[in-house]
Amino acid sequence: MNAIRSSWKNIRRSPYQAIGAIFIMTLTFLAVSIFTFILLGSSRVISYFESKPQVTAFFKDEATNAQIDSLKKDVETTGKVSSTKFVSKEQALKIYREQNKNDPLLLDLVTADILPASLEVSTEKIADLAEISSAIQKSPIVQEVIYQKDVVATLSSWTSALRKLGVAVIVILSLVSVFIMITIIGIKISQKRQDIEIMKLIGANNWYIRWPFIFEGIFYGLLGALVGWVVSVGALFYATPTLSSFLRGIPVFPVSPVFLLALLLVEFVLASLLGALSSYLAVLRYLK
Amino acid sequence: MIIFENVSKKFGTGAALSDISFLVDKGEFVFLVGPTGSGKTTVLRLITRELFPTQGKVIVNNWDVIKLPHSKIPELRKKIGVIFQDLKLLADRTIFENTALPLDVAGLEPEQIEKRVEEILKQVGIFEHKDKFPSQLSGGELQRVAIARALALSPEIILADEPTGNLDPATSWEIVKVLSDINEQGTTVVMATHNADIIKSLSKRVLELSQGNLVKDSKTKHKAKDKEENKEEKEEEKQ
Numbered sequence: 001m002n003a004i005r006s007s008w009k010n011i012r013r014s015p016y017q018a019i020g021a022i023f024i025m026t027l028t029f030l031a032v033s034i035f036t037f038i039l040l041g042s043s044r045v046i047s048y049f050e051s052k053p054q055v056t057a058f059f060k061d062e063a064t065n066a067q068i069d070s071l072k073k074d075v076e077t078t079g080k081v082s083s084t085k086f087v088s089k090e091q092a093l094k095i096y097r098e099q100n101k102n103d104p105l106l107l108d109l110v111t112a113d114i115l116p117a118s119l120e121v122s123t124e125k126i127a128d129l130a131e132i133s134s135a136i137q138k139s140p141i142v143q144e145v146i147y148q149k150d151v152v153a154t155l156s157s158w159t160s161a162l163r164k165l166g167v168a169v170i171v172i173l174s175l176v177s178v179f180i181m182i183t184i185i186g187i188k189i190s191q192k193r194q195d196i197e198i199m200k201l202i203g204a205n206n207w208y209i210r211w212p213f214i215f216e217g218i219f220y221g222l223l224g225a226l227v228g229w230v231v232s233v234g235a236l237f238y239a240t241p242t243l244s245s246f247l248r249g250i251p252v253f254p255v256s257p258v259f260l261l262a263l264l265l266v267e268f269v270l271a272s273l274l275g276a277l278s279s280y281l282a283v284l285r286y287l288k
Numbered sequence: 289m290i291i292f293e294n295v296s297k298k299f300g301t302g303a304a305l306s307d308i309s310f311l312v313d314k315g316e317f318v319f320l321v322g323p324t325g326s327g328k329t330t331v332l333r334l335i336t337r338e339l340f341p342t343q344g345k346v347i348v349n350n351w352d353v354i355k356l357p358h359s360k361i362p363e364l365r366k367k368i369g370v371i372f373q374d375l376k377l378l379a380d381r382t383i384f385e386n387t388a389l390p391l392d393v394a395g396l397e398p399e400q401i402e403k404r405v406e407e408i409l410k411q412v413g414i415f416e417h418k419d420k421f422p423s424q425l426s427g428g429e430l431q432r433v434a435i436a437r438a439l440a441l442s443p444e445i446i447l448a449d450e451p452t453g454n455l456d457p458a459t460s461w462e463i464v465k466v467l468s469d470i471n472e473q474g475t476t477v478v479m480a481t482h483n484a485d486i487i488k489s490l491s492k493r494v495l496e497l498s499q500g501n502l503v504k505d506s507k508t509k510h511k512a513k514d515k516e517e518n519k520e521e522k523e524e525e526k527q
Contacts, residue, residue, distance in 0.1 A: 002392055013380075198376045201338065202437070203365035204393040 003211035025224020033232030035166030063141035181278030221275025295344035322497035369438030428459035
């Protein structure tokens with residue numbers, strides 16, 4: 001208890017050093033939170049696409065209903081297809097109107113003629129998409145085929161790159177915070193050298209002298225993590241409307257509060273460890 | 289209680305103490321005298337293991353101080369109350385906090401600490417200053433704080449390094465009075481000083497150092513006189 005009181009006194013009496021230490025910790029945990037959100041979001045997007053293996057074939061304008069029906073039958077007889085759905089030009093326009101109902105300018109410009117009719121083919125397995133896709137592609141009435149395999153592959157490679165980048169940024173920032181904290185705690189130890197000397201002469205053991213510094217490090221870590229978390233969650237809520245309309249239909253949001261609290265808890269544990277480790281290293285280095 | 293056996297201490301090439309032997313019994317009051325640089329402070333610092341002798345043996349409280357493992361040093365120091373020449377008070381702590389430091393170091397509960405500090409500050413007569421900082425007190429008052437801190441853990445030995453160094457005669461006497469009261473309660477006191485008046489009028493054992501040598505130990509002389517002196521002292525007190 002007394003050790004905590006002395007650390008609090010130490011913190012209050014050198015506010016600039018304290019702010020420096022808290023800032024670097026904030027930066028580290030801001031990065032941890034943001035990369036966690038990005039990875040969570042992208043994994044949700046990927047699993048959304050993976051759960052809906054689908055090929056969409058857009059027809060040329062001259063395609064007749066009979067031709068489309070025969071293609072549909074051909075596809076269904078392969079046995080790999082779970083469902084097919086024809087979307088006419090009118091239906092496409094309806095969907096388009098629904099998606100852009102807030103933007104009258106876009107609504108005025110588009111008529112059913114411009115939009116192609118399409119056939120959405122869902123398969124049981126994502127592996128079958130390629131085969132179905134190339135089969136449909138051969139049909140003369142098909143203008144273009146798109147399917148999620150490309151989307152998933154692109155997203156996966158982005159996610160894996162982001163994960164690597166995230167890990168690198170977090171590792172570098174953690175190292176930087178450890179070094180900065182060692183320096184700050186080291187300065188504090190130097191400033192208190194005389195007091196420490198006196199305490200030792202009076203019979204203080206090493207841990208009596210070390211604990212206040214260790215608590216100080218933990219305090220900086222915890223406060224930094226809290227500020228980083230609050231800022232990142234604030235940014236997440238602020239960006240939610242924009243991101244939701246950008247990701248239209250893909251269920252990334254809302255992020256559950258339980259997840260956010262769990263993240264805070266994990267960050268608190270990491271921050272305490274990081275703070276305690278830095279202080280301990282400083283104490284070993286400067287208190288012999 | 290304190291035994292020095294052929295103790296020498298060298299700093300670089302110069303000798304601070306050469307081949308010193310003496311024994312201080314439990315409950316004794318001993319003056320350590322000699323000019324500046326004669327080795328008084330070195331003797332005190334050897335007792336607390338702040339320094340390590342170059343040669344010889346130092347025994348305090350039946351502990352061989354030289355062989356004491358590092359982890360036991362705090363324990364040794366808790367048994368010895370030291371009034372440092374430069375006081376070594378913590379400038380950013382109040383008088384109360386300074387006095388409480390050894391008790392806190394020893395791991396006492398806050399209530400116990402408060403009770404003991406109050407008691408000890410009243411004993412040395414500076415209770416009314418308990419919430420002030422060292423910079424707000426006079427030399428004599430600070431000296432009392434240093435004494436209060438040294439007494440806090442009721443140590444068996446008190447080492448006082450020139451506690452009257454910068455004080456006027458009246459204040460010096462008050463300080464010496466406090467120390468001899470403590471001594472009468474059974475605490476061993478070793479006081480380094482070069483205040484001749486105090487040494488003469490108290491007629492306690494004197495260890496005189498000169499250039500690192502123990503040139504005089506009044507114990508043998510005093511032993512014969514001790515009983516008579518004690519009688520005289522008691523009579524004086526009665527009067």
